[in-house]
Amino acid sequence: MTAPARPRTSEQLIRAEEPVLAHNYHPLPVVVARAEGSWVEDVEGNRYLDMLAGYSALNFGHRHPALIEAARRQLDRLTLTSRAFHNDRLAHFAERLAELTGLDMVLPMNTGAEAVESGIKVARKWAYDVKGVPDGRATIVVAAENFHGRTTTIVGFSTDETARAGFGPFTPGFKVVPYNDLAALEAAVDDTTAAVLIEPVQGEAGVIVPDDGYLAGVRELTRRAGCLFVADEIQSGLGRTGRTLAVEHEGVVPDVLLLGKALGGGIVPVSAVVARREVLGVLRPGEHGSTFGGNPLAAAVGSAVVELLETGEFQRRAAELGVLLRDGLTDLIGRGVTGFRARGLWAGVDVDPALGTGREISERLMREGVLVKDTHGSTIRLAPPLTITAEELRSALGALEKVLV
Missing domain, CATH: 3.40.640.10 (Type I PLP-dependent aspartate aminotransferase-like (Major domain))
Structure with a gap:
């Protein structure tokens, strides 16, 4: 008897999880296979900027x-x-x-x-x-x-x-x-x-x-x-x-x-x-x-x-890039963002509910190559690795602007 083909694509791998994994999570439909620094890559080779960092477990990026x-x-x-x-x-x-x-x-x-x-x-x-x-x-x-x-x-x-x-x-x-x-x-x-x-x-x-x-x-x-x-x-x-x-x-x-x-x-x-x-x-x-x-x-x-x-390097980076994050979010107030709270490289962003739920915004950002996580209602969380560059952070803010404006 020929063994069934091993799942290879994201869609196949997601379907393979359904009968064998407890349904205590509802992840975004991306299957990560590799990662380095602030970036992850799925099984098809698509790259995404990680703006969640494992809920802060990856403060120093992937595979430091x-x-x-x-x-x-x-x-x-x-x-x-x-x-x-x-x-x-x-x-x-x-x-x-x-x-x-x-x-x-x-x-x-x-x-x-x-x-x-x-x-x-x-x-x-x-x-x-x-x-x-x-x-x-x-x-x-x-x-x-x-x-x-x-x-x-x-x-x-x-x-x-x-x-x-x-x-x-x-x-x-x-x-x-x-x-x-x-x-x-x-x-x-x-x-x-x-x-x-x-x-x-x-x-x-x-x-x-x-x-x-x-x-x-x-x-x-x-x-x-x-x-x-x-x-x-x-x-x-x-x-x-x-x-x-x-x-x-x-x-x-x-x-x-x-x-x-x-x-x-x-x-x-x-x-x-x-x-x-x-x-x-x-x-x-x-x-x-x-x-x-x-x-x-x-x-x-x-x-x-x-x-x-x-060394203090990562604390300084979080403080300095946190200013860039706050400034970028401030520019989006009234343009899809109704409010936000931030400290360092960490922000909760309230999106106008008329534009979608937090989950829907997260899915749109995923299609733009940026990974975030929603929380209650129309709020998303941004918590990138502390190793992120200013250019990468601006890119993520640009993607958020694109899906909102």
Whole structure:
């Protein structure tokens, strides 16, 4: 019997996915086969400018040479030991990451959602062991329109019904307040509050940038209330906003920092909880863990990512090119764009609904050779690799103008 022909075209490959992949995504109809820098190529050889960068997981572009070399060197030596043993890469990674963030200790994990779940556990343990909250009564205050991941605990305190519906019952112990509202936050904090968990910029909600002073206000409020400030910088961190961390725009140092996405350089999943010593120090052997967390391959790649950030080059590029991005979007106000929010090389762009949904705009841009992702309604997100050139960024803005005007 002759074996069926292997799918080769984009259309064939997309059809082949239908019966065997869970339908939890609705990707654009492009099948990527190769990538380099800011560009990807599909199976037919068509090239696209990547203006999403894996939701910030590809901050340093596709296949950055320093990161690929670090991974290759480590692949030839050691990939996994589990945390049952020490490995020769982990301490170096943790030390460099702690120094980069200005904090003391690192809990290595794999995915962003794992970092958030770990941060929740650490905050509760700290509340019981250090703050003295009665057992089982610790609460965590979060912001409406948040996106911290997809696990059942996390979607339980989401306000997005698409994420929540059909997945309960949910874990108790969370209070939801409006984002960017210090008065509402202060009213929600009480003696049971272990932590306030927020994104310094809300990415999934449409790149929502809070008012000046909000993050500093959260820091001061949590300090007065004797609870932890946990900053989820999984999307906003590691150069994206023009600073190493988005909280740096207000000179704020949180008690706990959640990192992921770009920490793995687009090569392997790497995440981390980084915190003050007296916070992460509450964990004891057996209370938390991960087979792959802190594996040598991840530590080698993560160390190389930290080395790239230590130069400051990518933070400067994001800040400088962010001006070009904002200026280009400002020129489109009233010409198909009704509004936008931007910080560094990151923008949420509201398109006139009369011109189409965010999905439809994304599909039109795809046909112009530019890849973006929609979010709610007629909003699209722009988050190119920090390696993008000014010429490439202008090209993407030109394509957006073409599909709108």
